[in-house]
Structure formats: C-alpha cells, structure tokens
Amino acid sequence: MEDIFYSNFPSIEHLRERARRRVPGFAFDYLEGGCFSNINLQRNTDEIRQVRLVPWYVRDYAGSNLRTEIFGINYDAPFGVAPIGLQGLVWPRATEILATAAHRHNVPFILSTVATASIEAIAELTQGRAWFQLYHPAEEELRDKLIERTRAAGLPVLVILADTPTFAYRPKEIRNGLAIPPRMTLRNIAQMMLRPRWALSQLGAGAPKFATMQPYLPKGMNIKHLGLFMNQTFSGRLNPARIAALRDRWPGKLVVKGIVTPEDAETCLRLGVDGFIVSNHGGRQLDAGQSTIQPLRTLAKEFGHRTTVMMDSGARSGPDVACAMACGAQFVFMGRSWMYGVAALGKNGGEHTMTMMKRQFKQVMEQLGCARVADLPLHLASGS
Numbered sequence: 001m002e003d004i005f006y007s008n009f010p011s012i013e014h015l016r017e018r019a020r021r022r023v024p025g026f027a028f029d030y031l032e033g034g035c036f037s038n039i040n041l042q043r044n045t046d047e048i049r050q051v052r053l054v055p056w057y058v059r060d061y062a063g064s065n066l067r068t069e070i071f072g073i074n075y076d077a078p079f080g081v082a083p084i085g086l087q088g089l090v091w092p093r094a095t096e097i098l099a100t101a102a103h104r105h106n107v108p109f110i111l112s113t114v115a116t117a118s119i120e121a122i123a124e125l126t127q128g129r130a131w132f133q134l135y136h137p138a139e140e141e142l143r144d145k146l147i148e149r150t151r152a153a154g155l156p157v158l159v160i161l162a163d164t165p166t167f168a169y170r171p172k173e174i175r176n177g178l179a180i181p182p183r184m185t186l187r188n189i190a191q192m193m194l195r196p197r198w199a200l201s202q203l204g205a206g207a208p209k210f211a212t213m214q215p216y217l218p219k220g221m222n223i224k225h226l227g228l229f230m231n232q233t234f235s236g237r238l239n240p241a242r243i244a245a246l247r248d249r250w251p252g253k254l255v256v257k258g259i260v261t262p263e264d265a266e267t268c269l270r271l272g273v274d275g276f277i278v279s280n281h282g283g284r285q286l287d288a289g290q291s292t293i294q295p296l297r298t299l300a301k302e303f304g305h306r307t308t309v310m311m312d313s314g315a316r317s318g319p320d321v322a323c324a325m326a327c328g329a330q331f332v333f334m335g336r337s338w339m340y341g342v343a344a345l346g347k348n349g350g351e352h353t354m355t356m357m358k359r360q361f362k363q364v365m366e367q368l369g370c371a372r373v374a375d376l377p378l379h380l381a382s383g384s
C-alpha cells in the first residue's frame with residue numbers, strides 16, 4: 001500500500017488549523033488545552049525549539065536509518081502515539097484510526113484506559129503490538145481485571161501514570177461542562193451545528209463510550225462529567241506500594257509516565273520498572289512546571305545507560321523529535337499532533353500524519369548527516 005500524504009497539509013500547524021474548523025469548540029478546547037493559563041503547554045514547545053543542532057557536511061555519509069529498538073521491539077521510527085482519553089469525542093473512531101495507522105507504520109500506539117475503543121479491539125487492530133496505559137483504579141479488583149485483560153490481549157507494555165495525582169484544573173473544560181454525550185447547552189448545540197461534518201460522522205459512529213471501562217460502570221451511573229467519573233473510578237496518586245503491586249502482577253514491560261525528577265526515577269528503577277517517559281501530560285496538570293526538555297537532559301544523563309528514557313509533551317514536528325533525541329530521549333511520544341491529523345483529515349488523518357512525520361524527521365537526519373537515531377546526541381550544539 002502506498003503512503004498517504006496530502007501536500008496541502010505539510011505540517012502539524014496546517015492540520016491543527018483545519019481541525020479547528022472541523023471540530024466543535026468544546027471538543028477542540030478539550031484537545032488543545034493545557035491547564036490554568038496554558039503556560040506549561042506553551043513552554044513545552046518553546047523550550048524544545050531553543051535546542052540547537054549542528055550538521056556534519058564534509059563527511060562520507062551512506063544514508064539515515066530511522067529504525068529504533070526499545071524493549072526488544074523494532075520500530076520503523078523513534079516516535080509513537082501517546083495515550084489520549086476520549087479520542088472519539090474529538091473525531092469519531094479516532095482511536096481505531098490512529099491505532100491502525102501506527103500499526104501500518106510500525107510505530108507504537110498507547111491506548112488510554114479512557115479511550116473510546118477497548119483493549120481487545122485495539123489489540124486486534126494492532127496484532128497485539130499496542131501498549132496499554134492504566135489509570136490506577138481505586139479498587140484493587142478492577143486493577144487486577146484490567147491487568148489480566150491486557151495480558152490476555154498479548155500487549156507487551158503497561159504504562160502507569162505518575163503525573164495525575166489529582167484531577168486537573170482546566171478552565172475551558174469547566175466552562176464547557178465536558179460530558180459524554182456533550183451537554184446540550186445552547187452554546188454546545190450551536191457549536192455542533194456549525195460543524196455538520198463532525199455531527200454527521202458522530203451520528204454514523206454512535207455516541208463515544210469509554211469502551212474498556214464499559215463492563216465496570218456502575219448501573220445507572222450517569223457520566224455527566226468526566227471529572228466525576230474519573231474521581232469515582234480511579235485513584236491517580238502513585239506510591240511505591242502501588243508500583244510494587246503492579247510489578248508483581250504484570251509480567252511484561254512496565255513503564256512509568258510523568259517522571260520529571262531523579263528521585264522519582266530512582267524509586268521507579270528500584271521497584272523494577274523497565275523505563276520511564278519524561279512527561280508533564282502535555283502541560284495539562286501543573287502550569288508552573290518545567291518543560292519536559294529540561295528534566296530530560298538531567299534524567300537521560302543519569303539514567304539513560306540503566307534504563308529506557310523516553311519523552312513526550314510539546315513535540316510538533318520532525319525537528320522537535322530530533323531535538324528531544326539529541327537531548328537524550330531514546331524515544332519520543334506525541335499526543336495532540338496525531339489527533340490534529342485525524343480531526344483534520346478523518347480516516348486518512350493518522351496515515352497522513354505518520355507519513356509526514358517520518359519525512360520531516362528523515363530530512364533532519366539527512367541534513368545533519370546523522371546515520372542512526374542513537375547518534376543524534378552527537379549533533380547537539382555545545383551550550384545548547
């Protein structure tokens with residue numbers, strides 16, 4: 001099958017702009033927003049873009065190889081799809097579209113506990129290669145059931161969150177009354193009427209559901225507010241005992257997402273974690289927090305030889321991924337970028353965005369004269 005690529009949308013910025021015009025305001029706000037005043041959100045991308053790379057021009061060069069191995073699995077590029085909850089609200093079947101595209105492009109897709117497709121459905125679409133992100137359930141019984149389903153589906157990696165100890169404060173979501181189905185306020189109805197293609201696609205696909213969680217929703221529970229549902233079902237504060245219990249029960253690779261300090265990284269390693277993602281949840285939790293590229297440098301230096309250090313938050317282009325890798329990330333995940341692609345282009349949006357990201361990233365590698373992704377740190381400008 002030929003790669004899908006639309007030359008009208010050669011960047012994430014182009015896709016984002018089209019997505020903004022196709023998705024109702026409340027759903028776009030959900031995807032787009034950080035928390036409080038969106039400072040951390042902005043800082044993530046700004047500070048990745050302060051990194052400087054140096055090219056090697058007058059050398060022999062036999063081409064670049066994008067292939068990357070993590071956890072003993074070979075991928076075609078060093079980037080993948082971060083977990084996003086409620087994807088189907090932003091665009092119908094977005095979870096399935098992205099999982100399928102990631103599988104075809106041989107990059108990892110991480111399924112959120114609160115995505116709109118189930119563990120089993122995504123395992124089937126990806127032939128058991130997706131990763132699963134677990135929001136820590138308040139009840140141990142539910143935790144064990146979810147781990148068992150992930151194991152039975154054959155998924156290789158379980159990702160657990162460190163950075164959601166409390167439900168976030170996101171002014172736009174509060175104002176929009178985010179709910180499934182969307183709350184029928186006059187404002188929300190007007191926004192949906194202005195986006196007929198979204199509304200028709202939603203009608204065709206049926207109302208989005210928390211598919212993995214569906215069997216456990218208490219009878220009659222009305223998921224009026226995402227916050228209420230999350231608060232009742234999950235308990236996000238991670239501690240050593242919880243990690244140890246997961247380590248005991250989960251036979252595959254265990255990754256902690258949201259690590260930003262050496263102390264937390266050390267605790268995770270001591271408890272047998274296989275790797276961590278330096279992440280601040282895309283700027284959605286702590287507005288006064290550092291950008292992820294800052295702690296990444298320290299953590300990669302201190303832990304990169306002992307474990308797998310990955311990063312997300314703020315990457316929007318091939319150069320952004322290259323800069324993160326030059327600072328020591330062994331793998332980079334992106335959240336919003338792929339979703340902009342799907343919201344802009346529907347069922348071909350995942351394919352297009354992956355083809356585009358591979359082309360962008362390859363161009364940077366070729367420009368630098370960098371043969372292997374693991375060599376990117378050699379191209380970090382001194383003092384950068």
Ligand SMILES: Cc1cc2nc3c(=O)[nH]c(=O)nc-3n(C[C@H](O)[C@H](O)[C@H](O)COP(=O)(O)O)c2cc1C
Binds near residue numbers: 257282336
């Ligand atoms: C709308 C939205 C929903 C998200 N939902 C989840 C989730 O359910 N689980 C999770 O681990 N992270 C979630 N995240 C965080 C992402 O996995 C990832 O850390 C973040 O998007 C990376 O930043 P970026 O969007 O700048 O690439 C979400 C992010 C966004 C934007």
